[in-house]
Amino acid sequence: MPDKQDKPDPLPDDPLPDDPLPDDPLSDEQLVAYLDGELDKESVGRIESQLATDPELRRRLDSLSGVWTMLDELEQPQVGRKLTGTTLEMVALAAQSDHGGGNDTTTRRQLRRVLTFAGIMSFAFLLGFICVAIARPDGNRRLLEDLAVVERLDELRQIDDIEFLRGLHRSGLFSEDSPDD
């Protein structure tokens, strides 16, 4: 008897003839498909009618099914409580590890993100400071350069002749190491 006669759908790419001639000997492959319950009802009916009248076919079928039945002798390993327990423990540990590992990873990722953001901000601030320092004119520098003039501004205003003042400047009067200082 087929193992799974309730599966009538034939395989779509089955190369075996769907409608063999009545005199066609059935191949072992067809018999195996019959035993496996993989033939449609029509094919099953045809094979069973041939089996009823063909002792040689029955012998071949018995040979194939007998070997299959012998597989029932295979020992089925029994599962102990230990396997169930260790499986559940192992999965619980893995779940815990996944959970903990996930938090660590998230924390590390957040820390890395914060540090990256802080680094970018610091660099931008430094770059801006340098640019502003270069671009903005320094008023104090000019004051320092003209310090000697500023200190004597009231006296120098008394002099109307600019050429005279230039002469004083050339003589080094307004330099920082002038003899007056």
Next chain:
Amino acid sequence: MAVGESTIRRRALGDPDVLLMIEVGEDNAAAFEELVLRYQARLLGVIAHMIGSRDSAEDIVQEVFLRVYRARKSYKPGAKFSTWIFTIAHNVAANAIKSIARRHEVKLDAGSSGPMGANPLEAIALVSSGQIPARQIDKLETREIVRLAVDTLEHRQRMAVLLSKFEGMGYAEIAEVMEMSPQAVKSLLFRARGNLREVLGPYLNHGTRPNAG
């Protein structure tokens, strides 16, 4: 989302294990334990015969459940749950077999656990030739002969046989598990049955016990 809520519910109603897996996805530990209880023996039965070592088979079963658990959030009920979990089992077992082959390891049980010796064909030849008396061939030895016959199958044939015989899977379902076409599965099972008949046929022809004469 590819699979709608109503589709999921429909599949869950048709396959209670799908519903359990959905609950596992909602971090229901009891549902996961129930799945372990339902499937561990089935997985162990198939994988132990695939690998030939109970210890390795237990490791693989645990690895399968670990993968099931880790896939809980992404699980989409696209097939029967048994098909899905056996697909995982097949992949893990296939990797283990490749790994064992790379290390040139011999199967632990083939040489050590049975009374027939390391080489199945050699052992069966000994029985057939009468060097092992027929009276010693009891049920346990018959079991051993069948196991050794299964061990002679190429591993894909063996997997197809085990899924068909012990899980009652059809060609289409085995094809899904083993990522092959149903036609390829059909050929695989046909060749496997032929190989088994070649090895076990003499015993069938002489009754349940081999003929010592």
